[in-house]
């Protein structure tokens with residue numbers, strides 16, 4: 642299974658419309674060389690441009706949905722299209738990731754559960770999702786997560802309990818905590834004996850320098866590929882059978898003694 646992580650720069654000097662067109666064309670460029678394409682979190686606004694969340698919020702089936710659905714179909718790939726600030730018809734905003742099938746239909750939408758910012762920013766502007774999302778591909782089962790989620794191992798264990806073998810992280814992770822990004826991506830892979838594909842963004846948005854360094858880790862915790870700091874398409878070949886083989890050869894998941902209740906918010 643071939644995957645491309647498109648680490649785009651989210652900078653203020655580019656309009657949302659032109660970035661949307663640029664991203665669509667980057668996705669189309671993956672035709673024939675990728676089965677799965679992954680984009681960063683909130684690439685229309687930037688993950689830290691809090692004042693743009695409401696201004697650029699879209700209904701689920703808004704302009705980014707349309708552009709990404711078409712790009713997935715044009716390229717014939719599974720597309721994790723990163724996330725958008727989604728305006729629910731009832732009013733609240735969510736940080737919502739979209740996954741499209743190769744025919745352009747929506748395979749899943751995941752509303753980010755763990756919002757970043759403590760008592761400000763996303764944590765107060767967005768509402769939390771409450772559903773774990775997996776997507777079955779012919780080759781593997783994806784577990785869908787977003788950025789700050791990476792710090793919460795129980796979410797990933799919950800996804801694994803629902804069959805996930807390839808854990809996707811779409812992020813806008815800051816450079817100043819890059820060491821945590823790499824460490825946590827490897828930890829989630831090792832403890833869950835799963836692939837981790839973590840796609841971050843580049844550039845500087847709302848004064849926050851992005852870490853880039855998108856990373857792909859195999860079920861044994863080895864780094865298969867890692868991007869630099871700038872814009873880059875990180876291409877990698879995965880062997881989906883390696884998840885089952887690792888779980889069989891070193892069956893630590895079977896030795897779990899404590900049942901973890903996956904937290905659910907009201």
Ligand SMILES: O=C(O)CCC(=O)C(=O)O
Nearest residue numbers: 688757788789813814818
């Ligand atoms: O956990 C972190 O250090 C960064 C999280 C973050 O930037 C986000 O979720 O948007």
